[in-house]
Amino acid sequence: MNYLLYIDPGSGSLLIQAIIAAIVGALFYFKNAWFYVKNFFVKLFKKSTSNQQSEL
Amino acid sequence: MSSTSPSVIAGSYKDPAGFVFTQNKEIYRQINQDYSAAYETIKSSGLFEKLWEKRWLVKHIEANDVIADTSLHYKTLKAEKIPMITYPYEWSFLMFRKAAVFTLELQEFCLSQGFSLKDATPFNVQFIGTDPVWIDTLSFEPADPSKPWIAYQQFLQTQLYPLLVHESNPSLKFDLLLQNLNGIKADLTATLLPRRKKLSLSYWMYVYLAKAVNKHTADGTTQKAASPAFTLQKQLNILRHLKSYVQSLKAPSLKVSWKNYYQNHIETAAYTEEKLRLLKEYIPFTETHQFGLDLGANTGKYSDLLHEKNYYVLSSDFDINCIDEYYTQCHKNNKKSIQPFLFDLAHPTPAVGFANEERSSISERLSGKVKITLALALIHHLRVTYNLPLHKVAAYFANITEELIIEFVPQTDAKYMALTAHRSDTFPDYTEINFEKAFGDFFQLHQKSVVKPSQRVLYYLKKK
Numbered sequence: 001m002n003y004l005l006y007i008d009p010g011s012g013s014l015l016i017q018a019i020i021a022a023i024v025g026a027l028f029y030f031k032n033a034w035f036y037v038k039n040f041f042v043k044l045f046k047k048s049t050s051n052q053q054s055e056l
Numbered sequence: 057m058s059s060t061s062p063s064v065i066a067g068s069y070k071d072p073a074g075f076v077f078t079q080n081k082e083i084y085r086q087i088n089q090d091y092s093a094a095y096e097t098i099k100s101s102g103l104f105e106k107l108w109e110k111r112w113l114v115k116h117i118e119a120n121d122v123i124a125d126t127s128l129h130y131k132t133l134k135a136e137k138i139p140m141i142t143y144p145y146e147w148s149f150l151m152f153r154k155a156a157v158f159t160l161e162l163q164e165f166c167l168s169q170g171f172s173l174k175d176a177t178p179f180n181v182q183f184i185g186t187d188p189v190w191i192d193t194l195s196f197e198p199a200d201p202s203k204p205w206i207a208y209q210q211f212l213q214t215q216l217y218p219l220l221v222h223e224s225n226p227s228l229k230f231d232l233l234l235q236n237l238n239g240i241k242a243d244l245t246a247t248l249l250p251r252r253k254k255l256s257l258s259y260w261m262y263v264y265l266a267k268a269v270n271k272h273t274a275d276g277t278t279q280k281a282a283s284p285a286f287t288l289q290k291q292l293n294i295l296r297h298l299k300s301y302v303q304s305l306k307a308p309s310l311k312v313s314w315k316n317y318y319q320n321h322i323e324t325a326a327y328t329e330e331k332l333r334l335l336k337e338y339i340p341f342t343e344t345h346q347f348g349l350d351l352g353a354n355t356g357k358y359s360d361l362l363h364e365k366n367y368y369v370l371s372s373d374f375d376i377n378c379i380d381e382y383y384t385q386c387h388k389n390n391k392k393s394i395q396p397f398l399f400d401l402a403h404p405t406p407a408v409g410f411a412n413e414e415r416s417s418i419s420e421r422l423s424g425k426v427k428i429t430l431a432l433a434l435i436h437h438l439r440v441t442y443n444l445p446l447h448k449v450a451a452y453f454a455n456i457t458e459e460l461i462i463e464f465v466p467q468t469d470a471k472y473m474a475l476t477a478h479r480s481d482t483f484p485d486y487t488e489i490n491f492e493k494a495f496g497d498f499f500q501l502h503q504k505s506v507v508k509p510s511q512r513v514l515y516y517l518k519k520k
Binding site: 013014015016017018019020021023024025027028 | 203204205208209212257261262265266269286289290291293294296297
């Protein structure tokens with residue numbers, strides 16, 4: 001028997017969305033963190049090159 | 057003026073909030089009392105105006121004196137007309153993807169305004185030229201950020217899964233939606249995807265998880281879970297991630313394609329030039345932006361010509377890759393009044409849904425609509441490849457269009473010979489005289505020229 005016909009179309013998806021929100025939230029968190037780390041080094045690098053230039 | 061009685065559009069009667077009907081060739085949407093509070097909240101919020109400004113929602117004005125069903129009636133809206141209704145299974149991959157991204161962006165915008173979409177089916181999207189627009193004015197409701205998106209699963213089943221399936225099975229096109237207007241289930245999607253596609257986190261989240269939970273719930277082993285607390289940020293995160301996933305999907309390229317036809321084949325420069333010259337002379341300029349239909353548009357060379365003559369161009373081909381390419385080109389070059397869509401003359405879209413009425417056939421939608429149709433280098437395919445009698449083809453064209461520019465490809469033509477090279481059957485009825493006789497039953501000859509240096513003949517016919 002196909003029970004699927006009797007299921008509220010959203011009932012599974014609510015739970016799933018909670019799980020996905022957690023994963024995606026973590027993904028974005030790490031992406032952001034990576035962005036800051038990268039930015040820190042980019043800035044550092046730029047600073048050192050601009051320092052070099054000013055020294056010239 | 058005497059008015060005709062209202063006729064309810066069958067695809068719209070499932071929604072308790074209201075329904076669409078036509079009267080005196082105008083499109084109306086009745087709002088039922090069920091939806092009165094939501095409608096007033098949305099109206100006073102200015103959401104409609106903001107969406108109109110972006111051209112994201114079909115326009116409407118209130119026309120409360122037109123009533124289709126008094127027992128439920130709250131208000132009536134008179135809606136702006138869409139030039140040509142096409143359905144998702146008539147879109148190319150990139151058009152479908154555009155509609156999906158548009159749906160997610162619309163939901164994101166709605167959330168920023170305190171509202172949410174309660175439907176996310178691609179049947180609520182139509183194309184005006186190359187731009188998607190949302191046509192269901194009653195899809196909006198005040199958002200409740202503590203709850204997840206109600207239309208999430210519908211979005212997956214009707215938009216994401218068809219895209220995933222198409223990406224890996226391009227020959228299926230979007231035909232699975234024809235079989236089920238409510239979309240494709242996660243388990244079917246999973247069986248249609250190759251193993252290498254299943255190695256991504258996105259697949260796991262949007263397909264595998266849905267499949268697993270469906271199975272689990274279907275086994276009757278879980279009670280309905282209490283809704284976990286949700287936040288607006290969580291919803292936005294999911295929407296943004298879904299959007300980047302959808303955008304990462306690539307249009308597949310089919311091996312068999314007509315797109316190189318012009319580059320690789322017969323057509324000498326002299327022939328093409330002469331054909332273009334004749335067409336420029338034949339096709340009349342339209343002041344009123346009438347409909348011009350191009351059958352077998354291919355790279356869109358002649359659709360461009362219709363566009364130059366000020367037609368609203370319905371540019372069709374049976375090759376989904378051609379449509380993809382031409383759609384991209386029109387979008388890039390800002391040709392706003394060219395609408396590409398898939399149309400296989402030998403297998404036109406049927407009417408589907410309950411009572412075969414929810415989504416109409418392509419023939420019904422085109423019937424009596426088109427001012428001028430181009431059917432260039434097509435008739436030999438219809439006669440030989442598809443075995444269609446000339447008279448039947450002529451009758452079909454007469455049902456669609458007022459005027460017809462059609463190119464006859466004689467039996468002596470290299471392309472005709474290539475078609476019949478490996479066939480034992482000959483087509484003795486396929487002659488210029490019989491062609492003229494068949495089409496003469498429905499059309500009057502207006503102009504006729506041989507496209508030199510070939511022996512092909514171009515006819516400009518007008519309906520009797």
